[in-house]
Amino acid sequence: MIIGVPKEIKNNENRVALTPAGAQELVKRGHNVYIQHTAGEGSGFPDEMYVEAGASILPTIEATYEIAEMIMKVKEPIEAEYKLIKENQLMFTYFHFASYEPLTKAMVESKSVCLAYETVEKADKSLPLLIPMSEVAGRMAVQKGANYLEKPLGGRGILLGGVPGVLPAKVLILGGGIVGTQAAWMAAGLGADVTIMDLNLPRLRYLADVMPANVNTMMSNEFNIRKLIQNHDLIIGAVLIPGAKAPNLITRDMLKEMLPGTVLVDVAVDQGGCIETCKPTTHQDPTFVIDDVVHYCVANMPGAVPYTSTLALTNATLPYAIQLANKGWKKAAQDNPELALGLNIINGDIVYQAVAEAFDMDYTPVVKYLAD
Numbered sequence: 005m006i007i008g009v010p011k012e013i014k015n016n017e018n019r020v021a022l023t024p025a026g027a028q029e030l031v032k033r034g035h036n037v038y039i040q041h042t043a044g045e046g047s048g049f050p051d052e053m054y055v056e057a058g059a060s061i062l063p064t065i066e067a068t069y070e071i072a073e074m075i076m077k078v079k080e081p082i083e084a085e086y087k088l089i090k091e092n093q094l095m096f097t098y099f100h101f102a103s104y105e106p107l108t109k110a111m112v113e114s115k116s117v118c119l120a121y122e123t124v125e126k127a128d129k130s131l132p133l134l135i136p137m138s139e140v141a142g143r144m145a146v147q148k149g150a151n152y153l154e155k156p157l158g159g160r161g162i163l164l165g166g167v168p169g170v171l172p173a174k175v176l177i178l179g180g181g182i183v184g185t186q187a188a189w190m191a192a193g194l195g196a197d198v199t200i201m202d203l204n205l206p207r208l209r210y211l212a213d214v215m216p217a218n219v220n221t222m223m224s225n226e227f228n229i230r231k232l233i234q235n236h237d238l239i240i241g242a243v244l245i246p247g248a249k250a251p252n253l254i255t256r257d258m259l260k261e262m263l264p265g266t267v268l269v270d271v272a273v274d275q276g277g278c279i280e281t282c283k284p285t286t287h288q289d290p291t292f293v294i295d296d297v298v299h300y301c302v303a304n305m306p307g308a309v310p311y312t313s314t315l316a317l318t319n320a321t322l323p324y325a326i327q328l329a330n331k332g333w334k335k336a337a338q339d340n341p342e343l344a345l346g347l348n349i350i351n352g353d354i355v356y357q358a359v360a361e362a363f364d365m366d367y368t369p370v371v372k373y374l375a376d
Contacts, residue, residue, distance in 0.1 A: 008072025018046025142186025160265030165195025179242035
């Protein structure tokens with residue numbers, strides 16, 4: 005198979021979809037890998053490393069899209085890329101379709117095959133291609149939140165872990181999945197007073213068993229959320245419904261109940277956000293203030309630590325990329341139900357139900373394309 009890796013062009017996105025080591029593994033199996041010039045530089049991988057791994061370098065993004073049967077990316081295509089995507093071309097990347105209708109419609113019109121990292125799902129309901137970036141984002145949420153709690157950046161002027169004789173900051177985490185768990189570990193390690201909320205009682209029992217003593221668990225509901233936001237300094241949104249838009253757990257009216265200088269970090273913003281007042285921001289301009297509450301809503305948080313993120317992402321995606329390259333998307337999805345669940349759009353049809361429902365568009369069961 006011919007595999008193309010374009011340079012990411014989203015604002016301050018320095019990750020790349022494939023490391024030189026990953027390229028070498030694909031080349032070893034007889035595939036042709038084309039990397040756009042300087043695509044890996046932001047992650048610390050110059051063109052020379054890809055050439056040594058057996059890949060070829062192409063000068064432009066247009067040339068990369070034109071030659072490839074499968075495009076491997078990190079973030080969803082942005083508007084400038086829509087016209088470059090070809091019919092039947094396999095797009096293997098994060099899409100988060102349910103949060104952005106123009107992207108969904110553009111991919112339908114392209115008649116490409118869109119296989120989304122975030123909906124590849126194992127039998128135990130875990131999301132193997134979302135986990136590594138969720139781990140990064142969860143840890144970063146605490147780093148960024150602690151930073152923006154500083155007074156010069158609009159926060160309350162509180163040190164997350166406090167000092168002897170002074171109480172630490174209170175951190176509220178909405179969601180006990182991968183992001184929430186990693187955020188809780190980081191906040192607890194820095195000495196904060198942490199509460200993590202979730203709807204899943206068995207999950208809360210598990211977290212209560214494994215978390216340190218400064219982490220408390222609480223059932224998530226509107227009553228409890230309204231009570232806790234009144235005295236918590238950092239609130240992290242870590243809610244995920246695979247393939248669907250995140251629910252608004254914090255509404256606009258709740259901001260007035262928060263202390264001035266409270267910091268909100270909405271990690272779920274690339275799925276529409278779980279905080280009503282959040283809208284996607286960039287690393288260049290990451291925050292805004294509403295009702296004296298600081299909002300940090302960067303949609304590609306792991307892009308700020310591209311070396312770590314690129315290695316972690318390729319570790320997870322490469323085994324699936326090899327299956328797709330060796331067998332083609334249809335046979336690979338027939339053989340591996342995890343990949344079948346990753347299919348969101350095929351040749352103009354939406355085959356992932358939550359995406360179709362998000363925009364009241366027609367849904368076609370994926371079996372139409374996978375049946376022999």
